[in-house]
Structure formats: structure tokens, C-alpha cells
Amino acid sequence: GAGVSQSPSNKVTEKGKDVELRCDPISGHTALYWYRQRLGQGLEFLIYFQGNSAPDKSGLPSDRFSAERTGESVSTLTIQRTQQEDSAVYLCASSSSHLISYEQYFGPGTRLTVT
Amino acid sequence: KNEVEQSPQNLTAQEGEFITINCSYSVGISALHWLQQHPGGGIVSLFMLSSGKKKHGRLIATINIQEKHSSLHITASHPRDSAVYICAVPLYGGSQGNLIFGKGTKLSVKP
Numbered sequence: 191g192a193g194v195s196q197s198p199s200n201k202v203t204e205k206g207k208d209v210e211l212r213c214d215p216i217s218g219h220t221a222l223y224w225y226r227q228r229l230g231q232g233l234e235f236l237i238y239f240q241g242n243s244a245p246d247k248s249g250l251p252s253d254r255f256s257a258e259r260t261g262e263s264v265s266t267l268t269i270q271r272t273q274q275e276d277s278a279v280y281l282c283a284s285s286s287s288h289l290i291s292y293e294q295y296f297g298p299g300t301r302l303t304v305t
Numbered sequence: 306k307n308e309v310e311q312s313p314q315n316l317t318a319q320e321g322e323f324i325t326i327n328c329s330y331s332v333g334i335s336a337l338h339w340l341q342q343h344p345g346g347g348i349v350s351l352f353m354l355s356s357g358k359k360k361h362g363r364l365i366a367t368i369n370i371q372e373k374h375s376s377l378h379i380t381a382s383h384p385r386d387s388a389v390y391i392c393a394v395p396l397y398g399g400s401q402g403n404l405i406f407g408k409g410t411k412l413s414v415k416p
Contacts, residue, residue, distance in 0.1 A: 223403055227346075233406040235396065246403060279346055293353040294338065294404065299346055 192216065194297035196282050202303045203272055211267040211300045215284030222265050223285075223294060224257055228278040236280075239265065272304045307332040311392050311407035318414050324379035326410045328392030331373065338393040338404065339366050339377050348391075351377070382414045 195214045203209050215222050224236040235249035239259045250256070254273075259265040269276055279301050283294040308331040318324055328337070339351040352359050352366040354375070359366050363382075368375040379386055389411050393404040 225404075232408045233348075233391065233393075233404075235403040235405065238403040240402075249403065281348060293350055295350060296340070296348040299348075301346070 194282055194284050194295050196280075196297040196300050198300060199298065200301045200303075202305060205274060205304055206271055208268065208270045209272055209302065211269075211280050211302070213265045213267070213282030213284075213297060215263070215265070215282070216295055218262075219284035219286050219295075220262050221285045221294075222259055223283045224265070224267050225281045225283065226278040227281065227299075228275075233281070236267070269302075272302075274304045277302055277304045307334070307394050307396055307398060307405050309392055309394055309405055309407040311410050313410060314408065316410055316412045318382050318412070320383060320414055320416050322382050322414075324382050324386070324412065324414075326377045326390050326392075326412070328375045328377070328407055329373060330392075330394045332394075332398040333370070333373070334394045334398050335370070336395065336399075337368055337375050339375070340391040340393060340406075342389040342391060342409070344388070351390075379412075382412075384414045384416050387413050 197212045220241045222239045225233050227233050237257045238246040254270045257267045279299040281299045282297040285294045310329045312327050335355045338353050341349045341351050354366050354368050363380045365378040389409040391409045392407040395402045396405045
């Protein structure tokens with residue numbers, strides 16, 4: 191079946207502009223995660239959605255970052271007034287909440303470059 | 306919160322060698338992930354394991370829950386195994402929720 195998809199695959203934007211990144215999780219997966227990886231650095235958690243529960247936003251680096259998820263489907267990560275330090279690969283992952291399977295499936299990522 | 310340490314940070318091997326990458330964490334968990342990141346940046350989940358050992362082709366992952374330690378082994382390594390291998394565990398322990406990642410082990414297998 192289809193895996194996690196993300197769009198766009200690459201995004202170049204000017205400093206100060208807003209950007210929206212999209213994630214389509216695997217159908218039926220109730221959990222959705224956003225991570226980012228800045229150049230030369232490890233992966234870091236941003237935000238986690240689980241079903242209808244309030245999202246865990248503890249990883250968002252500033253109030254310029256926000257994310258929404260409609261039900262158990264698409265999620266959008268929005269970065270307002272982008273800064274050069276926001277340049278990174280933004281990865282989305284989803285997982286089933288089935289008792290025996292919490293394996294996270296990763297999307298291909300969106301490479302964001304802020305000039 | 307969990308903390309993750311991986312070793313070694315970099316590893317160069319000759320084709321055919323047996324590879325071991327280690328991962329230690331600080332807070333009890335019941336699921337640990339091994340991920341592979343290719344030079345292009347894409348990430349693939351290799352294993353999620355909660356006890357004992359799992360094998361997939363030439364890859365073997367083991368975990369010791371009591372010792373909070375896991376290893377990833379590659380038998381008969383090949384240049385196409387060259388990638389960054391990342392260990393990840395639930396940030397707050399347990400088996401689910403957002404992950405905290407090790408810094409990764411960059412493996413280079415020479416022909």
C-alpha cells in the first residue's frame with residue numbers, strides 16, 4: 191500500500207515568508223509525528239498527534255511553528271516569518287496505535303531552504 | 306526524559322566484515338527503533354523491537370531491556386550498506402509517542 195507522502199519535496203523561500211508543509215500519513219494510522227533534521231545534525235522531535243487527543247507540541251522551537259491535523263488524515267506544518275535557521279529537512283512519520291505495532295513509517299521529507 | 310547514546314559515531318569497514326553498532330538509553334522502554342538514513346536523506350525503518358532479537362536478511366538487531374542496550378549487526382557487509390544508522394526510543398519511555406534519536410553512526414563500507 192501507499193506509504194507516508196510529503197509535499198513539496200523541496201521548498202526555497204525568502205526570509206520572512208510563511209511556508210506550509212504537508213504530510214499524508216498511511217491510511218488508518220492514528221499517530222502522526224513531525225521531526226526535523228538541520229544540516230549536519232540529528233533528528234529532533236517537533237510535534238505529535240495521536241487520534242483526537244490534544245497534540246504534544248513540546249518540541250516546537252518557537253511560536254512561529256504550528257501544525258494542524260484534520261481527524262486522522264492530512265497534517266500541515268506551518269512556519270511563519272521563516273528564518274535562515276529554519277532551513278532543514280522536515281520529516282513526517284505515522285504509526286498505528288494497534289497494541290503490537292508502534293513502528294513509525296517515515297515520509298521522504300521536505301527540504302526547506304530559507305534564503 | 307530519555308537520553309540516547311550511540312557508538313561508534315563513524316565506522317569504516319571493508320566489504321565482507323561483520324559490523325556492530327551499539328545504542329544505550331536511560332529510561333526504560335518497551336520498543337526501540339533502528340533506522341537507516343541514506344546519503345540522499347531518506348529514512349527507512351529497519352526494526353522495531355521490544356525484546357530478544359530480530360533478523361532481516363543480513364541485518365540483526367538485539368535488545369537487552371534490563372541493561373537498556375541494543376545492538377545492530379550487519380553480516381557480510383557490502384558497500385550498499387553505507388548509510389547513517391540511527392537508534393531511537395520513546396522520549397518518555399514506554400512503547401509509543403514521540404521519539405528521541407541517537408546522533409547516528411555513519412557507516413562506510415569499502416569494496
